[in-house]
Amino acid sequence: MENLQQKRIMRKRARRMRAHQRVRNRVQGTAERPRLSVFKSLRYIYAQVIDDRAGTTLAQASSFEADVRSGLPGAASNRDAAKAVGAAVAARAIEKGIKKVVFDRGGFVYHGRIQALADAARENGLEF
Numbered sequence: 001m002e003n004l005q006q007k008r009i010m011r012k013r014a015r016r017m018r019a020h021q022r023v024r025n026r027v028q029g030t031a032e033r034p035r036l037s038v039f040k041s042l043r044y045i046y047a048q049v050i051d052d053r054a055g056t057t058l059a060q061a062s063s064f065e066a067d068v069r070s071g072l073p074g075a076a077s078n079r080d081a082a083k084a085v086g087a088a089v090a091a092r093a094i095e096k097g098i099k100k101v102v103f104d105r106g107g108f109v110y111h112g113r114i115q116a117l118a119d120a121a122r123e124n125g126l127e128f
Helices: 002-026 079-095 113-123
Strands: 035-040 045-051 056-062 102-104
Touching: 035 079, 035 113, 045 079, 045 113, 056 079, 079 113
Parallel strands: 035 102
Antiparallel strands: 035 045, 045 056
């Protein structure tokens, strides 16, 4: 039974990596329009604004951070946490003069936590 679960997990991970590669073939961050990259684990959600040409991270936020997590009523992995991370990364990017980004969903389906993070980033001033 355990082997079947491991195979299922590996298939899901491989599917996400293929989807992520398709996204990365099209989406590339520049200094004028950096990439807003999202990663979610079972416990936390992370977002960072990246200039791929320079290879630098310009702004980042995650539900692991104490200042983001302090305003959350529940777990650091739900949609409320994703909204808080989206608002935080948008505020930090705008603080550095970044208003336009391209969205990299990281191979995840644009639904649930990923969508909540994107909507919160848009509401707080990022354009994509």
